[in-house]
Amino acid sequence: MRMQRVPSLVDLCVQVAIDNVRYLGDVGETDFHLLERILPHCTLDQLMHIEDCTEGTDLSPVTDILWNKFYERQFGANNTNVVVERMRKNKVTFKWKQLYEAKSKDMEEAQQKSIDRLRQLYQKEDARKQSRQVRVCTKVPPSSRKRTFYGGVNASNICNTKSGLMKKAKLEFLNSREVKNLAAMKSKVVQRNRSVAPMKKPVVSSRFAASSSSKLTK
Structure with a gap:
């Protein structure tokens, strides 16, 4: 039966550091061969924090390859190859952390320019819409005639x-x-009625009337 290898004290310390890598800060006094086992487990922000906290020690011999991977992961393999080709052609060398920060700054500036351009376009469009909505209205003086309750005339x-x-x-x-x-x-x-003469009533004298009445009484 094969015996299981007992981890050394160094291995135990490295494993503890890996499990708590988010709490690491200044690692200037840590040997590089140990950092090569610990720092690959860091995220981009954690690696940035460790390098910012470490004073008096250049960690680029360990972290440069890690920043190269972050650059390729963030901006693509094509951009990474272009940078490598330019450095080889110009016979210069830059740290990948510096290249990453410069590329990120360029991307932020380009993004900000795009945002500003879109904002200007929106402002122009809003101004154009408002200019169409605004109309000059002349104030009409109120009529001197009295109005009724329903808005009509008197x-x-x-x-x-x-x-x-x-x-x-x-x-x-x-x-x-x-x-x-x-x-x-x-x-x-x-006119017809006027043309016809009116009939006159007979006139009876008083003497005739008296004689007639006396005869009737007899």
């Missing part, structure tokens, strides 16, 4: 209007053909 004006309409209707009625025919017929009847 009652006297209504009465005058009604009387005028009645007069107009009456004139139209009097000037109509039917009324004229009736008037003509009436005038003919009046």
